[in-house]
């Protein structure tokens with residue numbers, strides 16, 4: 487019987503040393519496909535996954551990760567990249583998908599007029615309002631506006647350039663967790679790393695200036711000394727609040 491989600495959640499650990507055994511990049515690719523199924527803000531999918539299998543590039547990236555063991559001994563790496571700059575094309579693709587769906591449903595006699603109007607407004611007006619900015623200036627104007635409107639009714643407030651950074655990285659991080667759990671399910675181990683020189687990593691991978699690295703995940707099969715200590719979490723009562 488295969489592992490349950492709970493099994494994978496409990497079994498996954500951050501592995502700092504991998505065995506000198508190759509892993510199958512095709513299986514890793516499948517886990518990256520699972521990463522793309524993660525929930526994400528407005529389904530904008532502002533992400534990109536760079537799967538590194540080339541030994542020379544792995545070595546360069548490990549150096550950019552300060553040669554930490556989790557990087558140095560890994561067999562594949564996946565760089566989770568936030569691509570906020572792709573908002574225009576992603577909004578367009580979402581709307582195309584929905585328009586095609588509504589065309590089909592209309593032919594089947596389903597009334598989609600209202601949903602079509604709402605979808606168009608969402609991806610043609612709301613998304614550009616949220617994502618467009620000019621050196622952070624429009625963001626400040628939007629923040630002020632949301633503050634004033636917010637005095638009278640609930641309003642979306644994550645409109646600053648820095649807020650959108652958080653919004654985008656949040657979704658990429660969810661994809662990263664999907665990936666790590668999928669890897670655990672098939673008996674592969676991982677370590678998420680933010681300890682890296684992201685400027686160097688971007689340069690090695692030829693990533694555009696606006697791309698931002700959420701984390702790099704090293705992959706392999708854990709060595710018997712690969713887990714440094716038993717798992718520690720603060721008491722559940724300290725973090726759990728029921729209201």
Ligand SMILES: Cc1cc2nc3c(=O)[nH]c(=O)nc-3n(C[C@H](O)[C@H](O)[C@H](O)COP(=O)(O)O)c2cc1C
Nearest residue numbers: 498499500502554556677678679680681682701717
């Ligand atoms: C965003 C993020 C960045 C991390 N960066 C590193 C890192 O650079 N190097 C490292 O060895 N572990 C890194 N970790 C792993 C954490 O130290 C680890 O998840 C934590 O100690 C809990 O252990 P566990 O994952 O085995 O449950 C990172 C984890 C996350 C989520």
